[in-house]
Structure formats: C-alpha cells, structure tokens
Amino acid sequence: MKHLLDIGVLTPDDLHHLMALTDHMVEVNQRPIPKVPALRGKTVVNLFFENSTRTLTSFDTAARRLSADVMNFAVSSSSVNKGESLRDTIETISAMGVDAFVVRHKSSGAPMQVTKWTNASVVNAGDGWHQHPTQALLDCYTIRTHLNRRTGFDGLHIAIVGDIKHSRVARSNVQAFTALGAHVTLVAPPTLLPPAVETWPVTVSHDLDSLIAKVDVLYLLRMQRERMVDALVPSLREYTGAYGLTPLRAARLRPHALVMHPGPMNRGVEMAVDPSELPGSMVLHQVTNGVAVRMAVLFELLGSGADLATSA
Amino acid sequence: MTTVIIRGGTVLDQHGERPADVTIVDGIITAVGATGPDGATGADDMASAAVVLDARGCYVTPGLVDLHVHLREPGREEAETIQTGSRAAALGGFTAIVAMPNTEPPHDTLATIEFVRAQGRRAGLCDVVPAGCITVARAGVALAPLGELAAAGVHLFTDDGNGVQDPGLMRRALEYARPLGITLAQHCEVTSLTKGAVMHEGSCCSHLGLPGWPAIAEELMVHRDIELVRLTGAPVHFLHLSTARSVALVRAAKADGLPVTAEAAPHHFTLSDELLASFDAVYKVNPPLRTPADIAAIKAGLADGTIDAIATDHAPHPPEAKEAPLDEAPPGMLGLETALALAITELDMPIADVIAALSWKPAAIAGLAGRHGCPIISGSPANITVFDPALQWTVVPAQLASLSRNTPYAGRTLRGKVRHTIFAGVPVVINGRAQR
Structure with missing residues (x-):
C-alpha cells in the first residue's frame, strides 16, 4: 500500500489486516514508554490546509510514537489565497526529502492531486465532503473492540444520524461498515442526504424514534451551524427535536448499544445528553483508538519491517 | 489577382455532395468544376499562376462557424489571445468564431467590440465576431446598449458565464431586442441551485463528495425563456445545452413554432461525469459533464x-x-482544434448533417449568412474548409495552437483532420499548418 486516500478501495481483508496491526499499536501505547523505533529516520509531514487540532495532534502523536521525524504545516488559508499553488507547496516540501504527507484539505480530491506531485506516500486526513479514511478505520476498530466483533460486522445494525450530505465521515464509514458486513441506516431529513442516495448500499430513514431501540451502534454526526443559513433545516431546535440524542431517546437505546461521534460535538444539538452518562459512549475511546489506528497506517505505508517489540 | 484552386476534393454543402475543383479569385469563388478522372479540370490553364491545394480524399465544405468561443482578450492574455485563438480556430477549420463577451472589460461598450474586431482583423486568420453583453458588466442588473451595438452590427447578445437570473429583466431585454432584429443567447443556469457546484448532481457527485450542479438548474431557465419567447416573440438561442430534459423542452418549443435555436458542445456528447472521479479539473466545465443518458439525448x-x-x-x-x-x-476546456474530429468520430449522423451543424446553421444563427456558410458555388465568398474525414490523429496538448493546454482529449485518437482552411480567399491553413 503506497497511499491511503479512499477507504473504499480497501478490501475486507485489508481492513482486518490494518485492525490487527492496530492491536499491536494499542499494546505499544500501553507500555511504560509508549514508543518504538519502527519509523526512525522517516519524515512525516502533516500538511493541514484546514484547521483541525484534534486530527493534527492525533497524527503527530502517532508518528512520534513510531519515532518518525515530524513536520507540521498548518496552512489556514486556501492555496489560492496564499498565493502559492498546491503543486508548488507539495513540490517544495517534497524536495526537502519527505516520506509521507498527511493531508487535510477543504476541497474534495486534493489529497489525490497531491500524489501527482510527489513520490512520497500520501495519507488523506480528510478532504472536503469526500473521505476521511483513518476516521473510518478508527471507528471500525472501536466497534470491533467494544462489541467483540473480531471477525466482522455481520448482523450489526448501525445508524448514522445527521448531515450525511456534507460529511466525509459518513462517506468513509458507510463504505467501511458495509464492507465489513454491517447493515447501515442513514437517518436525516432529505435536505441533509446526498443526491442519488439510492445508489448507496444503505437504507434511509427520517424517523430516529422508530430505530433507536433497534440499533447496535448510533453514530451521530456534527450538525454544522451554517446549514441553517442554507435553509437545509429550519432551526437547531427543530433538528434536535427530530434527530438529536436526547435523554428520552438515550433511555431507549439497547443495553449494549454504542454511541459514537467523530467530534467535535455540539452539545445540546446532536448530543443533547451528557455522553459521560451514557454507558455506551465511545467518544473518548474513538480518540484513543485514533492514535493507534494512525500508527498502524503510517507503519503499513512506511515501515520497513522493523520489530514493533523493540523499545525506542 | 490572387487565384487559389482547390483540386480533387468532394464538394459538400447545402446542395449536396459532388466531386469538383473550386477556383477562387480575389476572395470569391469563380468556378466550381467537375474533376476529371485524373484530377484534370478546365482550371488547369490558370494553374501556373495559382496556389493549388490538393484536396484528394477530402471534403470541401463551407467554412465552419463556431458560435461559442472564449478568446480571453482583453484581460486574460496569459490564457489565450485573439491571435492564438484565431490560429486554433483556423486549424480547426473555422472561418468565423463568435467571441464571448466575458472579457475584462466585457463586451458591453462599442469600444470593446471594436477592439476585438480590430484584433481579429490583425490576426487575419478568421472572422472574429464579438457577441455583445445583454446586461452591463454581465451583472444582470441593467441593460447593455443593445441598440447602439446592434447598429454597429452586433447580432448575438449574451451574458455567457452568467445566465440572466431576473425574469423581469430578461423579459424587458427580449421586448427591447425584438425590433432590433438581434438574438439573445442564454447561458441557462439558475444560480441559486448551483451554489458552489463543481459537477453534475447525481450518483457520481454523491460518492465523490463534490457539490452538485443539478440538471433542473439548466432546465428551469430553458423552460422560462421558452415561455418568454412565446410571450414576446423575440428569438432566443440556447447556449451549450447539456441535459436530456433541456433537449426535450427545445424540441417541444420548436414544434410550437417558436423562434428558438440551440447549440451543444462536443464535450457534452463525448464525455460523462464519471471522469470527475479522477479529481482532474480538466474535466470541470460549466454546464458540467452529464450522464450517458444525457449524452444520448x-x-x-x-x-x-x-x-x-x-x-x-x-x-x-x-x-x-x-x-x-x-x-x-x-x-x-479547449475545443476549437478537436470539434470537427469529435463530431466525425462520435456522431452517428450523415456527414452533411454534421457539417450543417458546424457551418451554415450556426452561420445563420450568428447573422453571418451571406458571409459564412455559403454554398460552394460561383459568386460565394471563399470561406472554405477542406478536411480529410478518414485521417486518424492523436491529440497532443503541446501541439495545439491555443496558448493553453486544457484539453480533456489528451492522448485520444480521433478521425478527421483539417487539411486546408481558406478565409476570405486566402489559404490560412495549408496541409494542416497555419500560414500566419
């Protein structure tokens, strides 16, 4: 595997392999000194054209625990506003000698374009509404661990609730969850569903209350406040009333059901209950697993077979 | 006296197809004669004093006319100039091109119109025919000086790149235009439906996470303008139709006898939205590449x-x-140097119908009948395209005459290539090479 751009190109075997590798990284992270020399001498560049402190920090931590050298570039403005093209930025940094770019960009497809201008590996850390493959991997890993589903997700029912249309997390997770055998239901008003949703391998519902007591995983998406400006929903109040996880709805969750969120949460909107009071809340587990999954991805792309058992 | 003889080809025009040599003297066709078995004709006695162009294996047709070209000058000369665009046009077989008004400054004053014409004459490779703006600065607020520009010979008016969003303003523009004898050309796009749009709204865009440009955004404006034509009686030309439903609407309007015309771009009958999966912006175009069903329509x-x-x-x-x-x-995307070959290669139509759609029909829409798209008969102005319909060639962006390289057909092998282009009696392209 040279790049990780799109979770949809991974086979179920690929997903299982990466999750098995993540098991090793979880073990590394539990050591007194959570660091291995696996990527010593490798240089990883985190190139974030869109602000995301949590994802940047997660990738940064992952690379350092594998002993890679890390450069972080946070480019808040778009390449056009900055006056340097994406190509020139990539070619310039690439010329310094780089083994991997971790790219976050507001534009769908930007990480794919990056691969044309560098020989380094490229990891998509989220592009536009398109893909967020490491998020999908960490979510799969979290479900696998907490529902004890090492062999696959057959028979699991996962509801993804909220703004599917504008969500790279939803696009990646639908592909990964269904590839592993889960049944996915998208729950949203029609204005927040993607066009041609009938071509997605999912069922669609506009009624969270009829589903809440049946699902194994309730996956909530962040409700962006600017969606109100576009008249996609009348108000946050109405959204929360119909699609938010309220205490009443939380009480109807099955005892084993997981509640997940990619963060950052809008408390009182999609998460209208304190997640720390939910026994099935995975929110912080997701963050923890995110580091291990990103270690696995970087090791898979850059590792030269160095022994993970060796301490740094 | 300049004499040009086009020898050994098959003349193809509105009157049909026949083998003939064509003699041109001082910009006018003076003789169209049957070719003998060995290519010898009565024109031979003049041959010593003439430029003789070999047209064996070629069609000799009225010069092609492109209703829709962005020449970028004035304002964006790093992308194209009137000279480089004219050269690309001549190499593509066009003897007249309509220059769209979205330049900087735009074609909303006589000064800009005259500048574009003068640069076209200076290039001397084809007729550069500027379209005027419908509204000042293409802003959709106030009418451009339609009467003044019409009096100066401008026939087509459009805000291309923008559609006229306000139906009240479009109605007034049509009412005002009717006695002027001009044609308004619409870029059909209801922009409140295409905010941020990058590609066709459908299953591809859904999976790629790109903002969609729905077909309805075009079709609503086609429908609106058809009804405004019905109301006002003024003609409308629909630019670059891209959807199946748009075609159906125009078909019905024509059946009702309304004065509407329409054009389609080669990329809309050759390329589909699946290409955007490459995330290569060479495939980004407005209106966007649509579905295979739209291509069929x-x-x-x-x-x-x-x-x-x-x-x-x-x-x-x-x-x-x-x-x-x-x-x-x-x-x-670029189009001038590939349009004829794409039409020949991709359209399942009689060659005469292909040339009609590339020559005399657009000439009439542009108000150029009598200058371009004229039948190849004695007395017609000598704007002529000679092309080999069978020659295969591969599109190499670096070999195009345009200043830019954004062709979506790089590496594609096409059939049909221009051999000679004669503009106003002058061979501006000979054996596939521009002469200036």
Whole structure:
C-alpha cells in the first residue's frame, strides 16, 4: 500500500489486516514508554490546509510514537489565497526529502492531486465532503473492540444520524461498515442526504424514534451551524427535536448499544445528553483508538519491517 | 489577382455532395468544376499562376462557424489571445468564431467590440465576431446598449458565464431586442441551485463528495425563456445545452413554432461525469459533464435538428488554474482544434448533417449568412474548409495552437483532420499548418 486516500478501495481483508496491526499499536501505547523505533529516520509531514487540532495532534502523536521525524504545516488559508499553488507547496516540501504527507484539505480530491506531485506516500486526513479514511478505520476498530466483533460486522445494525450530505465521515464509514458486513441506516431529513442516495448500499430513514431501540451502534454526526443559513433545516431546535440524542431517546437505546461521534460535538444539538452518562459512549475511546489506528497506517505505508517489540 | 484552386476534393454543402475543383479569385469563388478522372479540370490553364491545394480524399465544405468561443482578450492574455485563438480556430477549420463577451472589460461598450474586431482583423486568420453583453458588466442588473451595438452590427447578445437570473429583466431585454432584429443567447443556469457546484448532481457527485450542479438548474431557465419567447416573440438561442430534459423542452418549443435555436458542445456528447472521479479539473466545465443518458439525448437532438449547431465553448485556462483543487479551478476546456474530429468520430449522423451543424446553421444563427456558410458555388465568398474525414490523429496538448493546454482529449485518437482552411480567399491553413 503506497497511499491511503479512499477507504473504499480497501478490501475486507485489508481492513482486518490494518485492525490487527492496530492491536499491536494499542499494546505499544500501553507500555511504560509508549514508543518504538519502527519509523526512525522517516519524515512525516502533516500538511493541514484546514484547521483541525484534534486530527493534527492525533497524527503527530502517532508518528512520534513510531519515532518518525515530524513536520507540521498548518496552512489556514486556501492555496489560492496564499498565493502559492498546491503543486508548488507539495513540490517544495517534497524536495526537502519527505516520506509521507498527511493531508487535510477543504476541497474534495486534493489529497489525490497531491500524489501527482510527489513520490512520497500520501495519507488523506480528510478532504472536503469526500473521505476521511483513518476516521473510518478508527471507528471500525472501536466497534470491533467494544462489541467483540473480531471477525466482522455481520448482523450489526448501525445508524448514522445527521448531515450525511456534507460529511466525509459518513462517506468513509458507510463504505467501511458495509464492507465489513454491517447493515447501515442513514437517518436525516432529505435536505441533509446526498443526491442519488439510492445508489448507496444503505437504507434511509427520517424517523430516529422508530430505530433507536433497534440499533447496535448510533453514530451521530456534527450538525454544522451554517446549514441553517442554507435553509437545509429550519432551526437547531427543530433538528434536535427530530434527530438529536436526547435523554428520552438515550433511555431507549439497547443495553449494549454504542454511541459514537467523530467530534467535535455540539452539545445540546446532536448530543443533547451528557455522553459521560451514557454507558455506551465511545467518544473518548474513538480518540484513543485514533492514535493507534494512525500508527498502524503510517507503519503499513512506511515501515520497513522493523520489530514493533523493540523499545525506542 | 490572387487565384487559389482547390483540386480533387468532394464538394459538400447545402446542395449536396459532388466531386469538383473550386477556383477562387480575389476572395470569391469563380468556378466550381467537375474533376476529371485524373484530377484534370478546365482550371488547369490558370494553374501556373495559382496556389493549388490538393484536396484528394477530402471534403470541401463551407467554412465552419463556431458560435461559442472564449478568446480571453482583453484581460486574460496569459490564457489565450485573439491571435492564438484565431490560429486554433483556423486549424480547426473555422472561418468565423463568435467571441464571448466575458472579457475584462466585457463586451458591453462599442469600444470593446471594436477592439476585438480590430484584433481579429490583425490576426487575419478568421472572422472574429464579438457577441455583445445583454446586461452591463454581465451583472444582470441593467441593460447593455443593445441598440447602439446592434447598429454597429452586433447580432448575438449574451451574458455567457452568467445566465440572466431576473425574469423581469430578461423579459424587458427580449421586448427591447425584438425590433432590433438581434438574438439573445442564454447561458441557462439558475444560480441559486448551483451554489458552489463543481459537477453534475447525481450518483457520481454523491460518492465523490463534490457539490452538485443539478440538471433542473439548466432546465428551469430553458423552460422560462421558452415561455418568454412565446410571450414576446423575440428569438432566443440556447447556449451549450447539456441535459436530456433541456433537449426535450427545445424540441417541444420548436414544434410550437417558436423562434428558438440551440447549440451543444462536443464535450457534452463525448464525455460523462464519471471522469470527475479522477479529481482532474480538466474535466470541470460549466454546464458540467452529464450522464450517458444525457449524452444520448444530446446526440439525438443533433440528429433530429432540435439542436441546430455544434459550438465548442472553447475556454482556455493556464495550467496553474487547472491544477488547483476542483472547487477552486475555473470551469472550461479547449475545443476549437478537436470539434470537427469529435463530431466525425462520435456522431452517428450523415456527414452533411454534421457539417450543417458546424457551418451554415450556426452561420445563420450568428447573422453571418451571406458571409459564412455559403454554398460552394460561383459568386460565394471563399470561406472554405477542406478536411480529410478518414485521417486518424492523436491529440497532443503541446501541439495545439491555443496558448493553453486544457484539453480533456489528451492522448485520444480521433478521425478527421483539417487539411486546408481558406478565409476570405486566402489559404490560412495549408496541409494542416497555419500560414500566419
């Protein structure tokens, strides 16, 4: 595997392999000194054209625990506003000698374009509404661990609730969850569903209350406040009333059901209950697993077979 | 006295197809004679004093006319100039091109119109025919000086790149235009439905996470303008139709006898939205590449005459602009040098119908009848295209005459190539080479 751009190109075997590798990284992270020399001498560049402190920090931590050298570039403005093209930025940094770019960009497809201008590996850390493959991997890993589903997700029912249309997390997770055998239901008003949703391998519902007591995983998406400006929903109040996880709805969750969120949460909107009071809340587990999954991805792309058992 | 003889080809025009040599003297066709068995004709006695162009294996047709070209000058000369665009046009077989008004400054004053014409004459490779703006600065607020520009000979008016959003303003523009004898050409796009749009709204865009440009955004404005034509009686030309339903609407309007015409671009009958999966902005165009079903409908519309003309929407952009992420890259693709070959290669239509859609039908829409698209008969102005319909060639962006390289057909092998182009009696392209 040279790049990780799109979770949809991974086979179920690929997903299982990466999750098995993540098991090793979880073990590394539990050591007194959570660091291995696996990527010593490798240089990883985190190139974030869109602000995301949590994802940047997660990738940064992952690379350092594998002993890679890390450069972080946070480019808040778009390449056009900055006056340097994406190509020139990539070619310039690439010329310094780089083994991997971790790219976050507001534009769908930007990480794919990056691969044309560098020989380094490229990891998509989220592009536009398109893909967020490491998020999908960490979510799969979290479900696998907490529902004890090492062999696959057959028979699991996962509801993804909220703004599917504008969500790279939803696009990646639908592909990964269904590839592993889960049944996915998208729950949203029609204005927040993607066009041609009938071509997605999912069922669609506009009624969270009829589903809440049946699902194994309730996956909530962040409700962006600017969606109100576009008249996609009348108000946050109405959204929360119909699609938010309220205490009443939380009480109807099955005892084993997981509640997940990619963060950052809008408390009182999609998460209208304190997640720390939910026994099935995975929110912080997701963050923890995110580091291990990103270690696995970087090791898979850059590792030269160095022994993970060796301490740094 | 300048004499040009086009020898050994097959003349193809509105009167049909026949083997003939064509003699041109001082810009006018003076003789169209039957070719003998060995290519010898009565024109031979003049041959010593003439430029003789070999047309064996070629069609000799009225010069092609492109209703839709972005020449970028004035304002964006790094992408194209009137000279380089004219050269690309001549190499593509065009003897007249309609220059779209979205320049900087735009074609909303006589000064800009005259500048574009003068630069076209200076290039001397084809007629550069500026379209005027419908509204000042293409802003959709106030009418451009339609009467003044019409009096100066401007026939087509459009805000291309923008559709006239306000139905009240479009109605007034049509009412005002009717006695002027001009034609308003609409870029059909209801922009409140295409905010941020990058590609066709459908299953591809859904999976790629790119903002969609729904078909309805075009069709609503086609429908609105058909009804405004019905109300006002003024003609409308529909630019670059891209959807099946648009074609059906125009077909019905023509059946009602309304004065509407339409064009389609080669990329809308050859390329589909699946290409955007590459995230390569060379495939970003406005209106966007649509579905295979839309492509079939565009082809059917061309075949039955619902769509009158093939127009390129030639839209040069420099490499750095097209290397940007899809949502930042400007829309548009080159078209002048590939249009004829794409039409020959991809359309299942009699060659005479293909040339009609590339020559005399667009000439009439542009108000150029009598100058361009004239039958190849004695007395006609000598704007002539000679092309080999069988010659295969591969599109190499670096070999195109345009200043820009944004062709979506790089590496594609096409059939049909221009051998000679004669503009105003002067061979401006000989054996596939521009003469200036």
